[in-house]
Amino acid sequence: MARETTYLELSQEGGGAHKFYEVTVDGTAVSVRYGRIGADGQLQNSSFPTIEKARAAAAKKVGEKVRKGYAPAVQGQRTARAVSRREVTSAPSTARAVAPVLWRFRTGASAFGIRVDEDRCWVGNQAGDVYTLSHGGEVLARYSLPDGVKCLVADEFWIYAGCDDGTVYDLSSKVPFGAYDIAADVDIFWLDIREGVLTVSDRNGGLTVIDHEDEFQWSRKSAGSNGWMVRADGDAVYHGHSSGVTAYAQDGSGELWHAPTKGQVLFGWQEDHAVYAGTSRYTVERIAKATGAVEATYRCDGSVYSCATSPDGRHVFAGDSSSSVYCFDADGQRLWKLGTGSGSALSMQYLDERLYLVTTDGSLVCVDASEAAIAAAQQGSVPTAMDVKSAAALPVFTPAASAAAVATVTVAPAGGVVVECVQQGGRTRVQVVSGGFETSWNVQFPRGIREAGARYVVDGLHPAPGGFYRVRGEIRRLV
Numbered sequence: 001m002a003r004e005t006t007y008l009e010l011s012q013e014g015g016g017a018h019k020f021y022e023v024t025v026d027g028t029a030v031s032v033r034y035g036r037i038g039a040d041g042q043l044q045n046s047s048f049p050t051i052e053k054a055r056a057a058a059a060k061k062v063g064e065k066v067r068k069g070y071a072p073a074v075q076g077q078r079t080a081r082a083v084s085r086r087e088v089t090s091a092p093s094t095a096r097a098v099a100p101v102l103w104r105f106r107t108g109a110s111a112f113g114i115r116v117d118e119d120r121c122w123v124g125n126q127a128g129d130v131y132t133l134s135h136g137g138e139v140l141a142r143y144s145l146p147d148g149v150k151c152l153v154a155d156e157f158w159i160y161a162g163c164d165d166g167t168v169y170d171l172s173s174k175v176p177f178g179a180y181d182i183a184a185d186v187d188i189f190w191l192d193i194r195e196g197v198l199t200v201s202d203r204n205g206g207l208t209v210i211d212h213e214d215e216f217q218w219s220r221k222s223a224g225s226n227g228w229m230v231r232a233d234g235d236a237v238y239h240g241h242s243s244g245v246t247a248y249a250q251d252g253s254g255e256l257w258h259a260p261t262k263g264q265v266l267f268g269w270q271e272d273h274a275v276y277a278g279t280s281r282y283t284v285e286r287i288a289k290a291t292g293a294v295e296a297t298y299r300c301d302g303s304v305y306s307c308a309t310s311p312d313g314r315h316v317f318a319g320d321s322s323s324s325v326y327c328f329d330a331d332g333q334r335l336w337k338l339g340t341g342s343g344s345a346l347s348m349q350y351l352d353e354r355l356y357l358v359t360t361d362g363s364l365v366c367v368d369a370s371e372a373a374i375a376a377a378q379q380g381s382v383p384t385a386m387d388v389k390s391a392a393a394l395p396v397f398t399p400a401a402s403a404a405a406v407a408t409v410t411v412a413p414a415g416g417v418v419v420e421c422v423q424q425g426g427r428t429r430v431q432v433v434s435g436g437f438e439t440s441w442n443v444q445f446p447r448g449i450r451e452a453g454a455r456y457v458v459d460g461l462h463p464a465p466g467g468f469y470r471v472r473g474e475i476r477r478l479v
Contacts, residue, residue: 020033101340262297
């Protein structure tokens with residue numbers, strides 16, 4: 001049988017989705033390539049016992065996509081989804097001393113995404129790679145996503161990666177899956193997530209809010225553009241853009257306050273009672289969540305690309321456009337300034353006297369931020385940084401392209417939880433079949449593998465505020 005290829009696209013010139021889906025049948029082998037138009041995409045390969053079964057599986061995949069709005073197309077005729085890369089410059093540091101770097105991991109591409117928790121460190125770069133490392137610098141795993149990573153965000157212990165293809169991937173299991181799909185007319189700049197509700201800020205200064213079922217909730221357009229900051233809590237969404245920081249009610253009912261800033265906002269951080277805005281005019285500004293009043297200003301020597309605080313707000317950290325990192329006390333007094341040795345910090349996070357940076361040269365850097373280490377560094381004494389390497393046998397996890405790519409079982413293993421795809425209100429939802437769970441709650445589940453009537457087994461489910469379940473562990477199809 002001759003090799004057969006079907007190429008589909010979902011794309012509207014006025015700003016719809018910009019994705020492709022290609023299925024190739026070659027004898028008993030079926031390959032699926034998918035992703036953002038203009039990119040190479042992700043590849044999945046499957047084999048079947050007979051040519052007939054391979055063709056039937058391919059036809060089913062194509063049919064699923066056509067029902068979702070995909071149509072036959074000629075590759076290369078349509079333009080790719082608009083993607084804005086953050087344009088940054090990074091000059092050498094003017095600091096007299098360098099920071100005490102414990103270890104450095106070079107990811108191979110410029111990186112913005114960082115997340116550090118009690119168990120591990122995460123870094124995501126513009127090549128679509130997300131790595132997890134131990135706090136000691138050992139590389140544990142790699143996730144290969146179809147497009148560049150904008151940022152990494154966490155909701156409790158669930159980790160999400162927002163990518164240039166408009167998909168927000170859940171990385172909490174071995175197989176990452178698309179949990180949210182952002183419309184192509186939203187040119188994503190930054191994300192935050194809380195209790196399953198995703199907030200997205202964009203190039204035009206817009207703000208879009210999506211719930212755990214990937215359904216639009218509300219949107220707003222700020223007075224500025226380039227929304228590089230969005231943070232959310234139980235009361236409000238805090239949106240930083242070229243004209244300052246604007247707070248909106250969590251339910252979208254209206255604006256709570258607007259705080260102009262000195263220069264456009266390039267990064268944002270939050271604590272319980274304040275948000276911190278890094279600006280192009282060399283400052284970090286602490287703004288009260290309740291009133292929008294500027295409570296303190298932290299002055300750097302260059303545009304502030306990133307900022308963070310110690311958990312109690314006792315110390316404020318900042319990274320500037322000249323490859324320097326700063327520490328201030330809560331009132332704004334500068335305590336120290338040191339060179340990073342790895343370019344400018346595009347994002348950062350502090351944990352347990354360590355400051356973790358992702359930089360313009362694509363490195364994840366671990367700095368010893370203890371008082372003793374900083375004092376020694378100011379005198380010119382720093383440790384020899386460990387240059388972290390990836391192991392040759394490093395596990396690499398990629399998203400499943402379709403239900404056929406998911407491992408199958410014939411009997412639910414002990415302790416497994418069975419869920420079922422059901423039609424509800426014209427949409428395919430996922431609900432729990434196993435006993436002991438609230439059956440009216442829906443499950444946040446990969447959209448790419450939902451099929452009406454299909455059943456899956458997951459290692460566990462975790463209830464989330466707002467009345468839904470999140471998947472814990474591996475997903476397998478029950479056949």
